[in-house]
Amino acid sequence: MLLDGKVPSGPIKEKWDKHRFELKLVNPANKRKFDIIVVGTGLAGGSAAATLGELGYNVKAFCFQDSPRRAHSIAAQGGINAAKNYPNDGDSIWRLFYDTVKGGDFRAREANVYRLAQISNHIIDHCVAQGIPFARDYGGLLANRSFGGAQVSRTFYARGQTGQQLLLGCYSSLMRQVAAGKVTMYPRREMLDVVIVNGHAKGILVRNLITGQLERHAADAVVLATGGYGNVFFLSTNAMGSNVTAAYRAYLKGAFFANPCFTQIHPTCIPVHGTYQSKLTLMSESLRNDGRVWVPQKADDKRPPQQIPENERDYFLERKYPSFGNLVPRDVASRNAKQQCDAGKGVGSTKLAVYLDFADAIKRDGRAVIERKYGNLFEMYEKITGEDPYTTPMMIYPAVHYTMGGLWVDYNLMSNIPGLFVIGEANFSDHGANRLGASALMQGLADGYFVLPYTIGGYLAGTPKLNPATSSPEFEASERAVQAQVNKLLSIKGQRTVDDFHRQLGLIMWEYCGMSRNNAGLEKAKGLIQNLRAEFWQNVTVPGNEKDFNQSLERAGRVADFLEFAELMIIDALERQESCGGHFNEAYQTPENEALRNDEKYCHVAAWEYKGTGKAPELHKEPLVFENVHLTQRSYK
Amino acid sequence: MSKHINLTLKVWRQKNQKEKGHFETISAPDISTEMSFLEMLDVVNEKLTLAGKEPIAFDHDCREGICGMCGAVVNGRPHGALKGTTLCQLHMRHFNDGDTIAIEPFRAMAFKIIKDLTVDRSAFDKIIQAGGYISVNAGGAQDANALPVPQDKAELAMDAAQCIGCGACVAACPNAAAMLFVSAKVSQFALLPQGRPEAARRAIAMVREMDRQGFGNCTNEAECEAECPKQISITNIARLNREFFKASFGSAVK
């Protein structure tokens, strides 16, 4: 089946305006008659819940943390893009649109990306009005920096804590609506199912994480804003609780999952240092502006970095990409580091790291300048590793960072299940096969503040009201199924812990479905995952009981879903016989080892439909048409 | 360089809010000094699980010192003794072989214990609901650069806005007061022109809600400032006091 993204007709610049005009409106007095569930209160969900409350809807918002202020969005460091062109360096909505489509390696929907670029400016206006203390110049106007290899300075930032400040702004708007009685907040709840009534999403089932009680919530529409699934790799820069559960359970209920194999690996993270390691920490990309990446020329060189003379070092990025040097895009930098380590030239105790050296920069600019630019990052690095990057080169290695794939949505951000909307990192929409730096925050807030609040009105106004009861058979069935799974997990009482399985799954995914993939490896991984999943259901041990604050049980449910979802990623990766952005299949590369797309056959979104346990999922394609940005091969030589 | 150390933990175990808690001694052998404190607890929990015992419940999420979810009192110090560091960023190289480490939850009447080291900090959300926002709806804002903000003011506002809401200030305060938390939010908005229109209402409402939630009264002990992982200064508390007096005696807000 060919999927229809419901992109409005007309010139790209007018689509959104035209569409907003054509959308049906809910009369202001009627808004209070509609209940909307928003799952997730990160930048996407928090902004959506607050804005829907402002408009007058009754909102129920859910998150698994103890407060909406802690969503994973809080960890974003670098900044948020907008096409303001304040620095007068030639930026425009069109350029932001163009960069995002090209950066995504032509696997995103043009109309969505254009709308995102249009809205980007309103986001900054709103965030400043909320009191977010963005960095400013001496004159008191907003400061910008260039980020992620962009050739214009369009990134707004609040020190190294932009995500935190944006999320706290969004959280404060949300709290204002809670105080106004328009939003009811349900923290420490985990969504475990979407309830479908008459083909429409009309509710969810959640577990109260403190009491263990299963709760039913009904509404006129359901919004998922549950973030990305990077933790399928176990080790990632995501927060520990980030999961695929909400999205995956929606998939099990019929929502299509799009491009699951598109994951982003960030090149500058602190390397893994032991098997007990629980997560990886990102070091801002900005470090590559001054740091030089190198490895020893000789494999297995055990000398400390200071003792390796200049002529025995290989500054491989500068050597291979003379014009972009250390500033090549994330996927290129990551893959190159892996190649060096695969060739035995990795450094550090695990041999899975490359140096990021500031010696030259310090010699050139002086320590004070470097300290002013990166002081807080150096401090964080030292806290974690115990080494001083001013005197010893940093060690870095790529790590899983972001997932471009997600639930399929149309131009209205509605999935193929009517009434089920998906926003933020949880959907697949705007970043194609590779996301540019500082554009995830932009997308989450665009979706939540400015897109969904309109489009959901169109759905509500155009659909007969159902007023589903939580006592209906659909809710009964959903609760029974969830309860059965909980009971099953607790009753296995095997020999291996949940984390143990998760770690093993992560290793499989990293090895065979990580930075670079090949068909044989993917096939092998598929078998390994199936075996691991079978063992999980025989041999996992989940202590404690269900009517309790039971963190092991929470994790068990998430890992169970990762174990299934991982296979879907593999299937998707195998189906896409090309390389593009974050998906690099070794069989498809240019002579310079760049990703080689196959636009003839794969210029589409791959959306997967669940067909039942043990059955292969069915592929649906949404063809991608590029009328405004022409398909070209990326080159960073 | 990494080495391995053997530790003894004295951990607070409490089944739920109602039941009484107690200290349990748990040995933590062979801990790599490169682990973070929470990774050390993960390792201990794995062992407990395999031994058929209940793992230690503790809150955490980002593990990079920004979400504010983690926190416990380690050897008498919220987030441990290292300055400007959350528990998730504290690494085991700061401990020695043979150490005994006491781990307790943050304690305050306003922070009820949920289980073991996990506490309920929803009182903080209630305080923000009382006025920790600027009343602006999405869609109506003017151009972001229409309102210049002096750089030094913006920086001071950012210093305050860095608060991660972890509750260490309350845990550290001998009076279990929440003034540093409240003052950080009030200061952020008081320093910015966007925040001025509602400043009086905000200061009064947030202070009243703080009192209602059962936090203690500030007596300027300055322990909060010394323990805050984001090193937020008590000059913010003085600013909150000023804002509160200005609002109480100088504005029409009742």
Place this chain on the structure above:
Amino acid sequence: MNWLANTLTSSIGKKLLMALTGICFCTFLSVHLAGNLTLLSGSTMFNSYAAHLHSLGVLLKVAEWGMLLLAAIHILTGLTLFYQNWRARPQSYELKKRAGGRTLGSATMPYTGILLLAFVIMHLLNFHFVDKSQTTIYAIVAAAFAKPIYVVLYVAAMIVAAIHVSHGFWSAFQTIGANHPKYMPLIKIISLAFALAVGFGFGILPIYISMGA
């Protein structure tokens, strides 16, 4: 007037009351100390200072009742804070260490406060509520400090007062909102200097008199 009650009974309001009354006491202490230092110049000077004070008549009475009111506010508010703050942490820590914010003065405020209250009562009984018709105030003072126990008690009380003031003084500024990065270090120095002045100034008098006697 509901707003006033709401303001003054809030946590910050109570601190304001403590700060304002505390600043009044600091002022009183300064005047009292200046007067008492006349003791160093001998009995005539001191007696004439006392006579001068008493000649104020009604004004003195107003001041005395005013002090009593301030004391009542300071003590009652202080006790309320003490009680509420104790209640704010129903279960205390098994192990709690300081991080460097707390000082001897701040940690002992309620206790030094209660000790000072006891001292003030004793002090008033010794020198205020006594029959001065047959003797001079200097004679009473000299007689009292002839007993070593009084010297010890008074000196000890002055150390307690110094400790109380060492926190109270700067804390009052912090409470009224006068914390400025430029001036706070100075206020802290003055706070310490003032505490030392109170301790030494009042403290040497009993010793001096007992040695003179």
